[in-house]
Structures are given as C-alpha cells and as structure tokens.
Amino acid sequence: MLPERTVERLSEYRRTLLRKLSEGTTHIHSHSLASMHGITAVQVRRDLMLIGFSSDNKKGYNVSELIDFISSILDSQSVIGVAVVGMGRLATAITSYFNGKRSKMRIVAAFDNDPDKIGREIASIPVYPIDEFAEQCKRLSVRIALLTLPAKAIDGIRHIIDASPVEGVLNFTSKPFTPAEGSDIYVEDYDIITLLEKVAYFIKDDDIS
C-alpha cells in the first residue's frame, strides 16, 4: 500500500496532467510537473518510481501514458458509489462540483432527516430517510460515505455506518469520526477550519521573521 501523501500527490498529478493533455501537451518533464505543484522534481520522480513508472524519454513523461498508469493505481475496476449524509449547503455544493468530473466515483444518494428534503432530488440525486441507509447503500453499491451533517449528530450516525456496506468515510464535520471497535472502515477526517488555521499560522510567522 502506498503512503497517504503519495496517494494525494498522485491524484493531484493526474488532475494537472488531464488539464495539460486537454491543452494539447503530449510530454512533460518532472521539473515542470513539480513546479506546478510547488514541490521538488526529486519528489515527483520518487513518487513515480514508487508506482513503477519510468520514462527514459528526453521529452519527459508521456502525459497520456502517465495518466493511464496513475489511473491503474488509483482507480477501482468498477464505479464506486458515494453517499452523502446530511444534504445541506456544503453537500449540495460538493455534489454539484463532483458529479461528472470522475467516472470511477459517483455520488448516487443523499440521506437526511428533514421531511422537506426526503423524496426530493437535490443536485440531481435522490434524498432518502436516514433509516434506509444500509438498505439503499446495498442497493446502490455505495462504499464511501461523505459526512456533512452537524457535528453533534455524528455520534448517532456511527452505528448506522457500521451496520452498512460502507468501507470508507470522508468526514467534513468538526468532530472526528470514530468507527466501532474492530471495524476496519477507512476514515479521513477533514475540517476546513484546520486548513484556514494552518494558513493563518504560516502567514503569522512571516511577521516575526
């Protein structure tokens, strides 16, 4: 299994490569790819060595080949269904942004406890009541849950996730998601406040120097 940071960078390289390809670029050097991501060429070469991609070409990496290679590492064979839990503004924005961008993952269902939302389609996906979670996830081949519900509701959702076919959780609430003991659900906690605090810390330090 690759290190988490390598996986993140591969995803970012692929996104850049797809854009370059659409702009007509056929080859790219490691230092160009590196500078577009604010990292060193050594780092790029190390990441690609780790997945077994090499290029002797003087023109640099073949963009199209590298995209396919990264895709063979990152992507699942079949489409992975993603479910949203808590269909508020953030979830609506994410769903609209995400769907259609990646063919190997798709947000297919939303769950909420608001009677005004249940039974409707929001951002073109159907909203189900939360007590149908396991049943609908099974039916729709959902393997990832995206948590965008209020932080105080997260403890109540744990047993619902654990009793479902969901294998991975991407948690956008401000409270970490802890799966039940013994569960091997992969969790990525993610809070926008952390990122803003990080930026603030690093610009704050500029003052001192």
Place this chain on the structure above:
Amino acid sequence: MLPERTVERLSEYRRTLLRKLSEGTTHIHSHSLASMHGITAVQVRRDLMLIGFSSDNKKGYNVSELIDFISSILDSQSVIGVAVVGMGRLATAITSYFNGKRSKMRIVAAFDNDPDKIGREIASIPVYPIDEFAEQCKRLSVRIALLTLPAKAIDGIRHIIDASPVEGVLNFTSKPFTPAEGSDIYVEDYDIITLLEKVAYFIKDDDIS
C-alpha cells in the same frame, strides 16, 4: 516554525479539547486524545513537546491550560480578515459554517464578477467587484484569500492577489495556485476530489488483502 502536519494536528486537538471542555472534562490523558484522532499517544506527546507543553499531572493534561497554550501558538494577536474570491455555493456554505466559530479569523468580504451578486450581502458578508480587490482588502485588513472560483479563472486572479496585501491563499479550485515568482505568499491547494480519491484508494486495497 513547526512542521505543517503538527500545525494541522494542533488545530484538531484544540477543536476536540474545546468540545471536551464544553462537556465538562477538566483533564485528559494523551492516549484518550490520541484515540479520538486515530493516532498514537506517542505522536500526541511528541507534538506537545515540540511546542513546549508538558504535564506531570497523573490526571492527564489540564484541558483549559492546553487550549490556551495551543492558542498562544496558533493564533494571531489580532483578528485576521479572510476574503472569498468567487461567491458561489461552496463559498456560501463555507462562510456560513465558518463565521462565528473562531474569533481570531473572520471572513469579511467576498469578490465576484456577477453583477447580480455585487453590492448584495451573501451569507451576511458584502460582495464587491473583483477590481476593488486590493483596495477593499487593504481597508478590511484581509490577509488570507479563499479561492472558490472556477478553475479556468485562476490564472486571471494571480496578478490581482499579488498586487494586494494578501499573504496566504487557500485554494479550493481543481487547479493549483502558483504565485508570481519571488512572491512569498503561503499557498494551500486543496481539492475535495483528492480526498475522495484517497479514500477510494485505501478501501480499494482492502479488496486485495
């Protein structure tokens, strides 16, 4: 300066500690804090050692003292103004979520080129035309810009950011933000797709094992 990952974890510890404090917890052991974040107690102790916080107390860390200590490391003395560039759905969701949660940072202005948005308040903040960016940022003490505009618009925004007092950029578009050469703007590129692809990779691997 602390490592980036340490800063992220300190921000996350503080959020957990604030919640525990509000629930009446006065002391917490490193292993409890660790398990709430899915990391080891050694990691927690190492992070706190790095900022010079120590606790000999058998009851664990004093929650309130630790919050104050982390805040003295992370927070700026004065409130940091944040500006949003591209006031769409994601920006509206983030602004509503963020404002009021942290006293040391505040989203104070939004910029857009849509005449229907300019001059209005969205999520309780005023929307200005993009050509007033430098002027308004100066007036409102904005030091961080949050980019939520379409990826294709990001190249056009570079010189506007560079000509403004902005010192830090949090970029939510799918294209990396590269400041002008010689600029010392701190950039954090962040794309939700990367996180989803990461979760997908780690659950995909479960299949093989």
